[in-house]
Amino acid sequence: MTGSRADVRPLLRARDLTKRFTTRGGGGPLGRKSVFTAVDSVSFEVFPHETLALVGESGSGKSTTARLVAKLMEATDGTIEFAGRDVTHARGTDLARFRNDVQVVFQDPFSSLNPRHTVERILTAPLVYQGLPIPGGRRAFAGELMERVGLNPDHLHRYPAQFSGGQAQRIGIARALAVGPKLVICDEAVSALDVSVQAQVMDLLLRLQRESGFSYLFIAHDLAVVRRISHRIAVMKQGVIVESGPCAEVFEHPRDPYTRTLLAAIPRIDPEWDRRRREGAAEHASTTASPEELP
Template sequence: MTLLQVQGLVKEFSTPGALGRKSTFTAVDDVSFDVGLGETLAIVGESGSGKSTTARIAARLLEPTRGTVVFDGQDVTRARGKDLARFRNDVQVVFQDPFSSLNPRYTVERIITAPLAYQGIKPAAGYRAAAQELMERVGLNPDHCRRYPAQFSGGQAQRIGIARALAVNPRLVICDEAVSALDVSIQAQVLELLMRLQAESGFSYIFIAHDLAVVRQICHRVAVMNQGRIVELGTREQVFGDPQDDYTRTLLAAVPRINPEWDAKRRQRKVAS
């Protein structure tokens, strides 16, 4: 079953030009994809490819210039008021830099339960108990709920961001470069956490990344973006095992020994040519 469907997304930005004239830059150009229940769709590409802009439109953090966003059969492209609040209860975002997305003046308890307060949800056992339960779920010490973000490491801060996203039991979590700011060992721990949480709760992911090794570990399908367009879309096995687009091949070639089978096929193609 399809949970999210985006169709024909276009996002244009106006930039100052010479003599006071404005020019238009197209960051996302006719992008379409869908995400199934319990599925992880990875959107990959180099910096500036439009992948994060696409994700923010899908989360309704940016308005599209054209195109539609349909969630669970409902067109939410121009949703407002209660409809938008309901959508944001179902779709949460984990951002790239955990510290910049966590208010340094708020305790972890307040940060994690902010989505509950926004939705007007009052947990039966209270906000502190809810925060502690979520902290335990993501592998943090619940006794530290009164601490501030600066008192945590980068990996722990990202776990706080994940706990905040899970507070309202979302159906779709968008991870916008959620592990790119972490070192390799911490990346592995956070990825394992994300996969475990998905197995437990059955929600879907859109996973934005430029690291193809990370994408191969976590995703079911891959959309490759280049210059605002999706140039390849397929299952993990299709994209990594037999890429069809030259840009995809270039990205894969930049990751050493990411897939021995693909490397063997690439060598065979070179010999044949």
């Protein structure tokens, strides 16, 4: 990301987000209680038209953070602001408005798509549930969404099980776009896909961002996956953000030992890997559109 943020208001601002879970050991109601802190005082910002990647190993707290931001679970402490509004305790119409602005694409599309509903019904459901008008009617609206994500609109009558994993994930992305969100949270959205399909879906996500100008909070455990799509990266370990910065800077000059460990875990194809990684980071910095440059 180039330029100054001094005059740019964050789209999303999380401050000191904390999530604690109380468990009871020993079995039964008399078991001893213990408290597990999954997310510990995490703060970050997502600016308009940019992609922030939240990266860490399984159990690092990144998916819990995503669910807190999407208000799929309540934070124990901390605040969430969206478009200048405090939505930490949003309820009723305020929560409904927030849910229109923030959508989630989940890791497993088959578990997040109703297997008993046709694609047409799945894609129009967000508007139906919100009581919003459907431009042009259900079939035309759903067909347009299918075309936007590279699927055949003639397949609206099919059910999720009749699609491949990559196609089903495209349907999940189309559903997220149905209400015109300002922020899309991708929670390990490509980790369950084959490598070749991952690349196709990443290309799709980049194109959709260029066309619509929304922001991404991109959750992943693999730094190699986020390198191409991200403007900035925040690295999480054991519920804490240990490092954050522009994508090229994190790849070229990682400060935290944990970040260096994640970078070292990227498969090396040949002895020239380090040189190509450096060149790729420099190319990313020069070719990736900054949030201000996106439409």
